[in-house]
Amino acid sequence: MNSIDEPIFGPEFGHGGFETSEEPDVEHSIRDLLAHQSFCVLCTQGQSQPYGSLIAFAFTDNLKTFFFTTPLATRKFKLLSECNRIALVIDSRCQHPDDMTKVGAVTVTGKAERLQSGEEFEQGIALLKSRHPYLAHFLESDSTALFKVDVVRYFHVTRFQEVSQWIP
């Protein structure tokens, strides 16, 4: 609880001075949110049309890279091939269905790139498998494309309207 602080006189006289509340650790909140959510909304665009899809995702420990997969014959794959600038939306609304102020959300912006082989490809598959073991068959399919997302920044929303930007 902050102390009583009526209009301060000159800051040097007694009760003045600024109170700073402890800064919430944005990175920690984001990490926590990602760890507790398995799915997110992938936002793509093409033909002047935004498009959203629910996907399963995995992410690297430094929060700089996301991985997801999509079948080749999908609208989202086509859109990704036309424009690689994407956004991901992850939130905790399922944990707080009756209190908007407790819901945390992040919008991640970044650039998607398809991976077909190599070290990053192996890393992406491994991370997705460990997070979503039930998707193993889907991940290994020839008609599935693996994408990595290079994160540009996070927009973290708390208490309904408080927004911070974090660059990993």
Place this chain on the structure above:
Amino acid sequence: MDSLKPYVMPLNDVSETDEKVIGGKASKLAKLVGMGYRVPSGFCVTIYAYNHFIETNRLDEMIAFELGRKRFQDMRWEEIWDAALRIRSSFLREKIPAVIRNTIMTSLKKMGSEKPLAVRSSAPKEDTARASFAGLHESYIGVTGMEDLLNSIRLVWASLWSDAALLYQKELGLDPLRSSMAVVVQELVQEDISGVAFGCDPTAPEEDKAIIEAVPGLCQNLVDGTLDPDRWLLRKSTGEMLAFKPGDRGGAEKGTPLLESDDLKLLYRALQGIETLFGWQPDLEWTGRNDRLTLLQARPITTSQAAPKDDKSYYLTLRPNEQNLKKLAQRVSETLIPQLEKEGEKMAAEDLSKLNDRELSEAIETRQDALEKWKKIYWDEFIPFAHGVRRLATYYNDAVRPQDPYEFIGLLRGQAMRSTQRNRKMMELSEVLRSDPSLLELIRDQVFGEKGPPPSWQDVRHQIHALPQGLNFVRGFESLLEEYMDVSYGRARLKDRPELVLKTVVEMAISKEHSVAGDQVTGGQTDVAELEKKLFRAVGQEHIEEAKEVLRIGRMSWRLRDDDNLLLGRIESQLLRAVHVGVELLRSEGRLQREGRVGEKTANIIIAALRNPSQKKVIIPDENGTERKSHHKKRKSVKSRQLIGQPAAPGLATGPVCRVLVPEDFGAFKAGNILVCDAIQPNMTHLVPLAGGIIERRGGMLIHGAIIARELGVPCVNGVPNAVDLLEDGELVTVDGHLGIVTVGEPEFDLERDINKIYLHPKVSDLLK
């Protein structure tokens, strides 16, 4: 209605296990009935009724949203008061479901009494032995008729979320989705004598003492401090009377005790019996004598040890009851403010240059003492007097029930205050400049000249004098300095910094959006009259005088709470003046070895040096004050994009940030800037008409900056924690005063565009080829 979840239970028909449903107060009363004590007849509106009312109107979600929008620990007490007001307004506006209404009506009929009622809170967790929260929730006495009763029940329910209760939300375990409140409805027993009784001395519980107090008439007269009670001190172990102190109520009965020894014995026995029954030392409210002795309430004593003095307990003193508020209004307006004004004037008139070392040291000390004295009065009396405005808010909302709980602020418009007189004077000076372009150009070039430091006022003055309108302007400006700028801000006397004041006047003259500071005084009188009519209509003919009194005190509170700041600022300024003369004297004697910035501690150093001529090397350390740099921590990776506060004055404004933290910022402030500060103080309200929008750290709908911004139509968001820290000068922000949101920067995607330039990787479609 589920028969297992009754909305109403008669007090004489509940069991011990019902406490969770009927709350602490009702359960204790029921036990007293069981023991054969006389208790006013009545019933309890259970928590099931509260829950049903809340769920039907979805008030739980509203409360959760109200309290969850911002971190609770970041909410200042004024914001908590605001949240409580909004919750209370919602409770008053919503309907009580017919099923509850009907049940209450039936119970009332069953009581078969036409007497007025007492409606009291009975929260399941209140009055536990560990901590008593007496006074956090509401009680209403003298309620008559069904509508009045339902209203009182609504208000008691809402008081579960009162400002005081929210302050103790942790201790009470308040949870919007779980907490509930029962209400006790009883016949109001009106005996000729009432009082309280304590099973021990609350200030010294270990001593063998019990206390009984009595007043004529209702017990409420004692509880709210209206009447001074007769007081008996008894030996707790034997009941023997140790001391008697008659109450000071004036009149002829003074000295004749209200109670006789038989009455004392009866009350003593009740204390003993209740302590045995409940296992704690009771704090009892009672009315009537002999066989008419009726117990109104029993709860465990809160000893002074159990309730430490902290910010919260100080806060509770900021809500004086009507009686005390009235007394305070009289004292503040008739005694304190005139005294403060006189003292400041006297100090300002003193010629310090002729004093010798000792006399000067005494003058500094006198000012120091005066400042200390007035600061204490400020905290003890001026701040509590601010409650006058809050009292008006509650009164207006209870009567009018407006959609906007802040509609009443319109009633404060048009109060002549020192700050508005000052602002009007500044505006008049800016008008002089606008009407004389050559004068404006000259001053503008002088004060905003880019070459080197700004010239002194004396230099500028000399040049202004030479112009046709010059003399007039100089006279007006110097009288502004004399009358209104003898105040301090951030270690500076504004009177000593005329160039800063002049810059603001010039800015007022050249700004296209020429809002008029004096509007506060002259504008909107029609709206004021409309609101007054609305209030008087709502309270009805028989309460018009009462409403006028609430209005009078509310307006006085608003006006004087502005003046007291400026007048106190003058005492501060006069201390600084004396300190500066002291520094000057030491400098002229060649005794200053190192000279830092002058502040409060400096005063003591100067006093000591003036009294000790043998001290040759005087060092004035640099005091830590408000520094711009120290408040701006650079963060590389984290940046706020949207900040949340209170929607303090409606409107939308976009502009560059100008943080006002030190006196120099007054001069740097440009028309259309977004004023970012810790709190708008009366000595800086002249910047408000220039501001495009306002962002304050200090929150509250009824704080100074908010009301002034509303009057001038400047969008304002306050209660933004760390606002001065998170925002940078020059940064573009949008202030949304409707929603209480500050958006930082433009919605750009520059970074996202740049990453493509950096990576330049082939398109995904190319990879498929």
